[in-house]
């Protein structure tokens with residue numbers, strides 16, 4: 670077992686204790702964001718599969734991390750006494766993890782899954798009767814406090830419990846409530862969405878290189894353009910269309926580029942890509958939840 674803990678400071682005893690089970694790209698982003706928001710490492714525990722990942726995470730964050738490869742009870746140890754348990758393993762492993770932790774859960778512990786394609790009903794079948802459950806679709810900008818999350822409460826989740834989870838997640842991003850049938854659309858737009866933007870940055874970099882820019886110069890130009898545009902868009906009342914029009918001089922250079930995108934079918938292509946992500950979520954539901 671890797672138990673590299675030891676934050677010595679006294680934590681805020683009123684803050685919920687959070688267990689992050691599986692702490693890779695997504696749950697790791699949330700954990701880092703929650704930590705950066707000022708919640709003490711004392712109020713968190715985490716698990717990974719490998720000792721190597723556990724060691725790295727513990728050293729970086731000061732959070733107590735248990736590795737399931739080395740300790741069969743890693744996940745149940747992390748859950749013991751937790752108010753909120755965030756399940757962040759791959760979708761195929763979520764229900765097995767629910768079985769594994771069931772006996773260690775207190776009746777009031779809220780179990781939150783961030784997995785694509787795993788339904789509330791399937792989770793309920795693998796958790797104690799009446800356990801409060803929340804299904805969330807997050808995204809990775811959570812690590813810098815700019816995530817966006819949907820939340821959907823299960824049948825036995827009170828408004829107060831849903832508010833606790835929303836309050837926790839709102840420390841690292843914007844939270845919206847959606848009915849479960851809309852999570853597929855959330856997945857397509859914002860769950861997978863950061864990858865679309867990074868793809869655009871990658872392609873702008875490659876295109877710059879094709880036009881003769883040094884690779885490093887092209888990388889800096891693409892990265893700063895995408896991240897700078899993101900900051901503009903993040904301002905209150907910012908509107909993507911208005912911001913685009915402010916760059917696009919009539920009969921200027923941008924107009925040519927925008928027309929090239931539109932003539933090439935970008936609108937349909939984006940709609941198809943968002944739908945493909947949503948459809949994959951549906952297929953995962955069929956595959957893992959029956």
Ligand SMILES: NC(=O)C1=CN([C@@H]2O[C@H](COP(=O)(O)OP(=O)(O)OC[C@H]3O[C@@H](n4cnc5c(N)ncnc54)[C@H](OP(=O)(O)O)[C@@H]3O)[C@@H](O)[C@H]2O)C=CC1
Pocket residue numbers: 690691692693694695696697716717718719720722723737744757758759760762783784785806807808809860861
């Ligand atoms: N990545 C994203 O942008 C998003 C992901 N999601 C959802 O988040 C979930 C996780 O995805 P992602 O973070 O990308 O995946 P990763 O592979 O990055 O992370 C998986 C984590 O689970 C750990 N793990 C695996 N098995 C166990 C186990 N039995 N006990 C404890 N920990 C275990 C891994 O440990 P180790 O590192 O040691 O292998 C790793 O920390 C998925 O269900 C996905 O649908 C949702 C929205 C966005």
Ligand SMILES: O=C(O)[C@@H]1CCC=N1
Pocket residue numbers: 785856860861
């Ligand atoms: O690609 C995936 O399946 C996960 C879910 C949403 C973003 N990443």
